[in-house]
């Protein structure tokens with residue numbers, strides 16, 4: 001395993017040894033952290049409740065962010081007017097979907113006990129892996145998006161492979177036809193020459 005290359009997020013460089021998702025993004029395979037998966041796939045999930053859409057909600061039940069293609073459930077948003085709605089990441093530049101480090105968290109964790117078995121609290125290099133409910137939802141959403149992206153990539157790869165096989169078959173057929181044509185012309189040429197020879201003799 002090439003751990004050096006794979007132990008950090010391919011987009012933000014965050015060291016997420018355990019929690020990187022494999023996915024195909026912008027025509028290449030990448031490993032991204034939960035936050036980057038979600039931030040790079042706006043419109044596939046509600047950024048408020050983190051539900052991944054099977055199909056996007058009907059227009060009267062959704063809000064589209066003014067600054068990005070993100071789609072939120074109308075029922076999840078505190079704002080009810082499309083005119084002023086921006087999604088959580090666009091509303092707050094420091095927003096992160098995935099907060100497992102209390103010191104970078106921009107909101108106070110409601111139910112996360114801060115001082116429970118935290119012997120690593122004082123070591124800044126050791127992240128305290130407290131995954132609260134919100135983080136778990138983000139992780140699940142990112143995993144679903146990554147899985148869907150890989151399934152799609154596999155389908156694309158299969159179609160591409162089939163196309164190449166067809167092309168190869170066609171090329172072979174053309175080559176065979178060309179050879180047959182050549183053989184035919186050679187035969188005709190020979191016949192012509194032999195008939196000449198017959199006339200001359």
Ligand SMILES: [Zn+2]
Nearest residue numbers: 009012033036
């Ligand atoms: Zn990242």
Ligand SMILES: [Zn+2]
Nearest residue numbers: 046049073076
């Ligand atoms: Zn929602």
Ligand SMILES: [Zn+2]
Nearest residue numbers: 065068087090
């Ligand atoms: Zn937005």
